[in-house]
Amino acid sequence: MTGNSTDDGNMEAILDVMGCKTRREIINLLREEPRFVSQISRELDIGQKAIIEHLRAMEEAGILSSFFRKIERGRPRKYYDISRDIHVSITINRNTFRVDVADEVLRRKQLPPGDDWARLINIERRIKKGEWEALEELKNLIRLYDHLKRKAEDILSEAEGLRRTE
Structure with a gap:
């Protein structure tokens, strides 16, 4: 397996994210607009603790970013958003098993x-x-x-x- 356009640790983290259905569902929600934990939890019908763990892993992999936004009442909420475009290419044949992950800036x-x-x-x-x-x-x-x-x-x-x- 190769990851020529990114380091192997980051490539593994990105593949790990893409291998998890819940994380793919979270990414799909965030394509529409940034959301906070309880919104994601409600929309996916998954506990907030589990959502927080998924978000943390995706933020550490550099797929998501977070920011705080003030609301009318109460303390600011932490929102999550897709941080950058990432392109994953997987080639599998008799002679090759290759995974390339490229950030949009590299394209x-x-x-x-x-x-x-x-x-x-x-x-x-x-x-x-x-x-x-x-x-x-x-x-x-x-x-x-x-x-x-x-x-x-x-x-x-x-x-x-x-x-x-x-």
Whole structure:
């Protein structure tokens, strides 16, 4: 199993979410609009404690985000929403078992503007100075380049196939 566009731990968490019917039902509800725990619990007829556990797992996997919204009476409510687009591709055949999970940001057709080599060197410099938040930036850059490489390989393969048929 591969997860070239995201780390294996995140891929496993996303697959775990997708393997659970209740979590898929929660995601389906949240596609319509953000909701709070008791709404989800009522609509799915599942206890709030169970819903909270599912929401926590999906938030930790980065699939959901949460925010507080004031209401007229009482304390603010915690709402949950889908945090970003995630694309999952599974290929199974005699020669391959491959799972790719890509964030929407990685599906963009262009590289970000600027000098990428200089950006990479700057990240390296920051890491050497102990600026550990640069590690996440480096991981994102690697995921982007992995995705672009796969796309370029797909284009090449398709072009070579077309060329052979001419």
